[in-house]
Amino acid sequence: MKTFSQRKLLAATLFLCVGLGVLTPAAFSQKKKAPAEAVPPPVNEEFKFGKVDLELLDQVDLLDRRFERDGLVLEGEATNAYLERIGNSLVPKGLTLEHVKWKFRALRDPQPNAFALPNGSIYVTTGLMSLLENESQLASVLAHELTHVMRRHTYLQNRSNRRKFLTMNIMAAVGAYAPGGVVGAVITIVTTIAPFIVTATIYGYSRDLEREADLKGIDMMISAEYPPEEMVKVMKLLNKDIEGEEIRLFYNDHPALQERINYLSSYLGARADKITPQMELNRETAAYFHGMEPVMRHDIQLSISAGRFRSAVYLAQRLVDFHADSENVFCLAEAYRTLGPRSPQLTEGESTNSAKKEAAKKREKRTVEEEERELLAKPAGQENSKAHQQKAEELYLRALSVGEPEPVAHRGLGMLYEKLSRTNDAISEYEKYVELAPMAVDHERIQKRIEALRRPPQ
Amino acid sequence: MTLRSSNDKSRRFRTLSLTGLVLFGAAISPLAARGQFLHPKISKKETTIRNVVIMPAKVEVVRDSMKGPEGMAAESEDLSARVEKMVGEVMSKQKHITTLSAPAPSSAEGNSQAKYNVADFQTKFNDLLPKIMKKRSDVKKGRFTMGDEVLNLNLDKSADAIIFIRGQGQKLTSGKKTFQVLVGGMPAYLKLMIGIVDARNGEVLLYTDPILVGDPTTAVDRLRKALEKGFKKLPAGS
Numbered sequence: 035m036k037t038f039s040q041r042k043l044l045a046a047t048l049f050l051c052v053g054l055g056v057l058t059p060a061a062f063s064q065k066k067k068a069p070a071e072a073v074p075p076p077v078n079e080e081f082k083f084g085k086v087d088l089e090l091l092d093q094v095d096l097l098d099r100r101f102e103r104d105g106l107v108l109e110g111e112a113t114n115a116y117l118e119r120i121g122n123s124l125v126p127k128g129l130t131l132e133h134v135k136w137k138f139r140a141l142r143d144p145q146p147n148a149f150a151l152p153n154g155s156i157y158v159t160t161g162l163m164s165l166l167e168n169e170s171q172l173a174s175v176l177a178h179e180l181t182h183v184m185r186r187h188t189y190l191q192n193r194s195n196r197r198k199f200l201t202m203n204i205m206a207a208v209g210a211y212a213p214g215g216v217v218g219a220v221i222t223i224v225t226t227i228a229p230f231i232v233t234a235t236i237y238g239y240s241r242d243l244e245r246e247a248d249l250k251g252i253d254m255m256i257s258a259e260y261p262p263e264e265m266v267k268v269m270k271l272l273n274k275d276i277e278g279e280e281i282r283l284f285y286n287d288h289p290a291l292q293e294r295i296n297y298l299s300s301y302l303g304a305r306a307d308k309i310t311p312q313m314e315l316n317r318e319t320a321a322y323f324h325g326m327e328p329v330m331r332h333d334i335q336l337s338i339s340a341g342r343f344r345s346a347v348y349l350a351q352r353l354v355d356f357h358a359d360s361e362n363v364f365c366l367a368e369a370y371r372t373l374g375p376r377s378p379q380l381t382e383g384e385s386t387n388s389a390k391k392e393a394a395k396k397r398e399k400r401t402v403e404e405e406e407r408e409l410l411a412k413p414a415g416q417e418n419s420k421a422h423q424q425k426a427e428e429l430y431l432r433a434l435s436v437g438e439p440e441p442v443a444h445r446g447l448g449m450l451y452e453k454l455s456r457t458n459d460a461i462s463e464y465e466k467y468v469e470l471a472p473m474a475v476d477h478e479r480i481q482k483r484i485e486a487l488r489r490p491p492q
Numbered sequence: 493m494t495l496r497s498s499n500d501k502s503r504r505f506r507t508l509s510l511t512g513l514v515l516f517g518a519a520i521s522p523l524a525a526r527g528q529f530l531h532p533k534i535s536k537k538e539t540t541i542r543n544v545v546i547m548p549a550k551v552e553v554v555r556d557s558m559k560g561p562e563g564m565a566a567e568s569e570d571l572s573a574r575v576e577k578m579v580g581e582v583m584s585k586q587k588h589i590t591t592l593s594a595p596a597p598s599s600a601e602g603n604s605q606a607k608y609n610v611a612d613f614q615t616k617f618n619d620l621l622p623k624i625m626k627k628r629s630d631v632k633k634g635r636f637t638m639g640d641e642v643l644n645l646n647l648d649k650s651a652d653a654i655i656f657i658r659g660q661g662q663k664l665t666s667g668k669k670t671f672q673v674l675v676g677g678m679p680a681y682l683k684l685m686i687g688i689v690d691a692r693n694g695e696v697l698l699y700t701d702p703i704l705v706g707d708p709t710t711a712v713d714r715l716r717k718a719l720e721k722g723f724k725k726l727p728a729g730s
Contacts (some may be wrong), residue, residue: 401636475644
């Protein structure tokens with residue numbers, strides 16, 4: 035019988051092996067350098083469907099429907115069309131695969147991740163789309179995921195897991211990592227439908243399969259005229275630890291990133307030198323940001339709701355640096371207001387592995403309000419809170435003064451003033467908001483706040 | 493010294509035996525309702541719940557086989573619907589509490605924002621749930637709240653509370669059952685985690701986690717009894 039710590043260790047090992055969904059750093063640890071000729075053909079032609087595979091297919095079809103029904107899929111026509119365009123440009127022309135129907139969707143989830151279901155549905159989270167810098171990087175993610183489908187990795191991993199009995203311990207692994215937020219909802223659903231997919235598609239496949247997906251992904255990028263070295267840049271971006279999450283422990287403990295970059299760079303070789311004008315175009319950040327603005331704004335709100343305040347500030351600042359219109363400035367103001375007494379970046383003390391472990395434990399126990407109270411009891415927290423409130427106020431006022439002002443900035447100011455006990459100012463801002471946005475979904479909520487503020491203290 | 497030590501050993505043995513017996517009893521008992529924790533507003537009857545909205549239940553079950561757990565997507569959906577319906581029936585028959593229609597995502601077709609609102613609120617409860625489960629008794633201190641964002645759901649004006657239902661369970665294959673007879677392990681079970689939240693300010697008014705031992709997909713009567721026990725302390729609506 036395994037003890038709790040053994041189970042944690044097992045979970046840790048699993049993570050170490052499979053890493054983070056899209057481009058798992060576990061694959062970095064491949065010791066051998068893969069020669070280019072070792073890469074198999076794009077499609078696994080020997081694969082034959084068995085009963086177990088067809089059962090799995092039924093389950094993942096249901097999974098697709100649940101994502102849609104439960105409001106986890108972003109219903110943005112432009113975003114979906116954009117993903118479809120990039121995805122379809124990567125799929126080899128004329129390719130048809132049994133039981134595969136390509137579908138590319140954005141998942142409303144602030145945790146940067148992507149995964150492919152064996153039926154051809156490829157999901158990229160809004161968290162990852164917001165973190166990337168250009169279309170080529172998004173293409174590298176899709177190319178990697180496409181390979182998992184084309185090479186039938188999910189089925190192969192399923193068969194292998196069943197043989198190895200590994201799935202017996204998957205629940206323990208999932209239990210050990212309870213990320214919360216929307217990602218929690220996704221994982222809960224996936225766990226039920228096909229438990230092993232949690233480790234395979236969400237956290238990553240085995241090293242060999244991830245490596246195969248990396249290398250085949252590069253070939254697909256070149257064929258579709260995307261600069262392949264952007265895949266390496268994605269890995270570096272994914273390694274950013276904005277939130278100080280425990281999952282990063284596995285990266286920090288593992289000297290894998292450099293190895294993965296090495297084998298990819300070696301595979302890239304002369305391939306990276308042939309830059310076409312189309313490749314240059316695909317590398318343009320401005321075009322990507324322009325298309326992604328609504329997704330990024332949506333993701334900032336999701337990040338705030340999920341308590342990923344530092345990510346919200348980071349993404350909103352990038353967005354404002356790109357285009358400082360009223361909506362984007364409002365997002366940054368919201369990010370600073372909700373950041374409260376926390377520091378905008380991880381402090382030195384918060385960056386150590388033990389501090390991250392401790393923070394993860396606390397996150398499981400404390401509510402956001404309790405965390406804020408604890409931070410506000412310290413001078414550093416008070417200083418941060420004051421600075422962020424000032425910054426938020428400036429930004430809300432700026433949002434109200436540029437272009438077409440967003441009425442929600444009045445609501446934000448109202449919330450800020452209410453927290454600062456500036457009752458009359460808060461009422462005034464709330465009133466402006468309900469007047470300017472009478473059909474807003476939170477109309478009743480703000481009306482109630484006005485009534486409560488007007489009520490004489492008892 | 494020796495005598496004392498022997499007494500200690502004997503006492504420890506008795507304690508262990510008793511604990512083992514209680515645990516065994518709990519494990520084989522067909523159903524067991526665990527704690528119910530009420531917010532002071534409910535226990536002191538400052539607030540009365542007359543009308544509730546039940547959010548779509550999320551009950552997930554897996555089939556535990558010799559080759560590990562397998563998904564039961566369709567069965568989980570059926571069970572979720574059954575639990576949701578049964579909670580409504582228990583509320584109505586035992587507590588005289590009326591169930592109002594929920595802002596189901598499917599009814600908000602074509603309206604993404606409404607769908608997202610419901611999804612995000614369900615997620616918010618998912619976030620809060622582990623914290624409640626860590627210290628369930630703190631519900632009695634009024635420690636947990638989902639905030640006034642509940643008002644964004646724009647529910648029926650007469651709604652007093654919102655019910656969130658989560659559940660997890662497992663069914664065993666015959667191979668696994670035989671295996672467990674020989675070596676032991678978790679039986680088939682269903683554990684529900686139900687929170688009742690004030691529809692006006694988001695405070696968690698009640699938390700209960702009834703559990704039943706048995707096949708979660710077929711044990712209908714046990715489920716009803718577990719739910720009735722689970723809401724035993726909740727005062728009636730009228």
